[in-house]
Amino acid sequence: MPDPAVPPTPPVPLASLLAREDLALRQIAGPSGPGIVIHWAHTSEMSDPYPYLLGGELLLTAGVHIPEAAGSDGGAPGRANSRLGEYFDDYVSRIVAAGGAALGFGVAPVHDTVPRALVAACEAYELPLLEVPPQTTFSGVARAVWQLMAQARLAELRRVTEAQQSLAAAASRPDPVSSVLRQLAQRIGGWAVLYGPEGSRIAEAGRAPEVGVSGALAELAAVVRPDGMRATPGEAPGSPQATAAGRPAPARTTSPATTTSRTTTPATTTSRTTTPATTTSRATPTSATDTVAGTHLAAYALGAGEGFVLGVAAPHREPGAHAIASVAAVLLSLLTGEQQSGMGAARSSALVRLLLGAEPEAVAPLLGGERWLVVHARPDAHAPDQVAASALGAALGSPLVDLARDVVRILLPTDREPAPHPGWTLGVSAPVAPHDWPAADAQAARALARAHATRAALARHDTRPGLTGLVPPAEAEAHARTLLAPITAAPALTETLRSWLSLHGSWDRTAVALSVHRNTVRQRIARCAALLEADLDDPDVRMELWFALRQV
Numbered sequence: 001m002p003d004p005a006v007p008p009t010p011p012v013p014l015a016s017l018l019a020r021e022d023l024a025l026r027q028i029a030g031p032s033g034p035g036i037v038i039h040w041a042h043t044s045e046m047s048d049p050y051p052y053l054l055g056g057e058l059l060l061t062a063g064v065h066i067p068e069a070a071g072s073d074g075g076a077p078g079r080a081n082s083r084l085g086e087y088f089d090d091y092v093s094r095i096v097a098a099g100g101a102a103l104g105f106g107v108a109p110v111h112d113t114v115p116r117a118l119v120a121a122c123e124a125y126e127l128p129l130l131e132v133p134p135q136t137t138f139s140g141v142a143r144a145v146w147q148l149m150a151q152a153r154l155a156e157l158r159r160v161t162e163a164q165q166s167l168a169a170a171a172s173r174p175d176p177v178s179s180v181l182r183q184l185a186q187r188i189g190g191w192a193v194l195y196g197p198e199g200s201r202i203a204e205a206g207r208a209p210e211v212g213v214s215g216a217l218a219e220l221a222a223v224v225r226p227d228g229m230r231a232t233p234g235e236a237p238g239s240p241q242a243t244a245a246g247r248p249a250p251a252r253t254t255s256p257a258t259t260t261s262r263t264t265t266p267a268t269t270t271s272r273t274t275t276p277a278t279t280t281s282r283a284t285p286t287s288a289t290d291t292v293a294g295t296h297l298a299a300y301a302l303g304a305g306e307g308f309v310l311g312v313a314a315p316h317r318e319p320g321a322h323a324i325a326s327v328a329a330v331l332l333s334l335l336t337g338e339q340q341s342g343m344g345a346a347r348s349s350a351l352v353r354l355l356l357g358a359e360p361e362a363v364a365p366l367l368g369g370e371r372w373l374v375v376h377a378r379p380d381a382h383a384p385d386q387v388a389a390s391a392l393g394a395a396l397g398s399p400l401v402d403l404a405r406d407v408v409r410i411l412l413p414t415d416r417e418p419a420p421h422p423g424w425t426l427g428v429s430a431p432v433a434p435h436d437w438p439a440a441d442a443q444a445a446r447a448l449a450r451a452h453a454t455r456a457a458l459a460r461h462d463t464r465p466g467l468t469g470l471v472p473p474a475e476a477e478a479h480a481r482t483l484l485a486p487i488t489a490a491p492a493l494t495e496t497l498r499s500w501l502s503l504h505g506s507w508d509r510t511a512v513a514l515s516v517h518r519n520t521v522r523q524r525i526a527r528c529a530a531l532l533e534a535d536l537d538d539p540d541v542r543m544e545l546w547f548a549l550r551q552v
Contacts, residue, residue, distance in 0.1 A: 010152035010320075011037035011056065012145055014102055014128060020144055023136050025104070029119045030128035038101040041142040048094055055099025058130075058145065060138045062106040066115065084117045092121040103127055104141060108134035156320040163187045163324040171331045180335070181205035184328040188321050190295075190314035194332065195221045197307025209295055209313045216292040217299065221309040223288050224301040287329075291317075298322065300329035308332070347399065360434035367400065369413030374429040374440040376448040377408045381423065384408050395421055407448070409441065420457035427451050428460045446498070453503055453513035473551075480548035486531035488552075493531075496524040498549045501542055 014036040018025050039056030045064040046052065053059070067087060095103060103122060105114045114131055122129035132141065166187070170179035177194060185192040185206025191214075193204040199222065208214055290297040296317045302308040310329045314321055350363040364370060377392055378384070389408040393401035396418050400411040412418060414431045427448025429440035443461040451459030487493040496514060500521065503509040511518040529536045536542065 009039075009149050010156050011039050012148040012152065013037050014058075016148055017058070017141075017144060018130070023141060023144055024133045025136070025141070026131045026133075028114060028129055028131050029122040030102070031126050032128065036101065036128060038145065041104075041138075041145045043138045043142070047091065049100075050094040050098045053095070053098035053100055056101050057099075058102045058104055058141070059095060059100050060104040060106065060132065060141060062109070062138075063111045063115070066111070081117065084115065085120070088115065088117045088121040089124070092118070092125045092127055096125045096127055100127065102130060104130040104132050104138075106132040106134075106136075106138065160320045160323045160327075163320075164327050167324075167327050167331055171335065176335050177332065178203050178205065180328055180331050184312070184325065187324050188312060188314045188318070189316070190312065192313075192328070193217070193311045195225075195309040195311060197225075199225075202308075210293065213292050213295045213297070213313060216290060217297045217311045217313055220288050220290050220297055220299040221311050224286060224299045225307055225309055287326075296321075298325055300325065302329060302333040360437060364434040367411075367413075369415070371414045371431045371433060372437065372440065373412040373414055373416075373418065373431055374437065374444040375410040375412055375418050376427040376441075376444040377410065377421075377424050378406060378448060378452065379424055392421060392424060407445075409444070411437070418458070425451050425456075426458040428458065430461045446502070449499060449513040450502060453499070453506075453509040476547075476551045480551035483532075483544070483548045484552065486533075487528055493524055493528050494549070494552075496521060497528045497545065500525055501546050501549070505536075505542075 013034055014027075015032070015034060017023070017038070018027060037056075038058045040054075040058070041060060042053065042057045043060045044052055045061055047065040049059060067084065092103070105111075105118065107113060114129070119129060121127075132138070163183075166183050167180055170176065170183040173179040181192045181194060181203055182205040191204065191206040191208050193214075194202045195218065196202045199218065209217075286301045288299050294315070296314045298312045298314075300310040300312075302310060310325070310332055312321075312325050346366045346368075350366040353363045353366075354360070364372070375396065379388060383406055384403060386403055389401050389403040392408060393399055393410050396410055396412060397416040398410055398412045402409040418426060418428055420426065425448065427444045427446070427450070429443035429447065432440040440461075447459040447461050451457070481488070484494065487497070496510065499513045500506075500510045503513065507518045507521050510521045514521070525536065528534075532545075534541045534545070536545075
């Protein structure tokens, strides 16, 4: 994983900057090669730039801070040269200690040449030293760095986008798990393996690394596997040697946001960074990275506690590789989650039975509840899409989500009590049995309209007992049909009257709830009053109409 101090953009190889003919930069000291990269450019004339560096910089200086004794070529013999050597030794060592990636020295207008003592110090501390010619400005160098970073970022985004498309296509094939692993291994140029809840290899693709590296990857997978789902083989979970040994693996736990370092062999030092758990309730990381024998390893916990883990081994840590592996992990989470829980099969069975004529009560047990809530939701800032709808359903705890134009409808078992969700306005029905789902759908729609009109995050259908309980339902329905008969043929009038009464006769709030102009509300209410031949300013009339509207 990248250092948090490093910007979220691909680094620029120093060789790419040196290749820019318009800059005419020349490296005169320090190591070179494709592995030397810079993350940004910074100009400083401080004699000690350490406090002002974040690491990964190309530090640019014109040498204003250098003592006057270096005014010629910095190579004069005697005590002055010794003092300059000490000065540059301290200067370069502080840059290296701060994590500076390279030093650029401008030969104009202060100095005609790069001091020899500076060259020697950069060689000693293995800090790349660039000579910046007079015609090249520091701002031009900084601009070139950002241009190269933008080009690298564009190339990375293109690579990640192409990988996302190919992974999605692989997930739709008849053998989706194997296809996704093959495509992932191809994209990272390495090895991809899916570990089961017990640590065994379920599927793999690409060229398998050495035994020690594959064992380290299996060990890393055990770190991110949820508590209670440990690999049972011995030395390396899932490895043939461990299975043959038949020894249980020692239990390992890693707390969230833990960084550890270790040395596995005298010649190999590896580091591991883990991230906090976000998809499980256990205190385990959802991903971890490691480097063993020059091979970059990563493990990703799949789903919400099923115990499946995706392991990745790549010969190079390339920009975008983590994003590509994360996409594969999401797809495999969906595939393994459906396989593990059986919920997808249950939902499909329930749907088929409904289409074939089964009653809702007969299929409700397949969905996990006897009494249900219907939730209507509308985002505050934009129209909902399928991704946002699915995310809201997951947050509320139900996969039963329907995106209908500008409203998301969610069916929830009553043991999953909905709560206000940031960025959404929710309307919640009363708890109902499956045969009352249509009525609950209407209740949720009215509750959403009331929440939207009153600017509340969540509104519930009112289920308090009232006078309606004193009147037999058949008589109440007959009375309501008779009273509302003049406007029943016009649903817009009925819903406008219902909203207007529920919002205490507020023209503005009713207009907001119905998404119409307030003058339209006034015209509809006036039409209702005329057709019903009723004085809608009379509270007794309003009460009687409200009673009737609750029955239809």
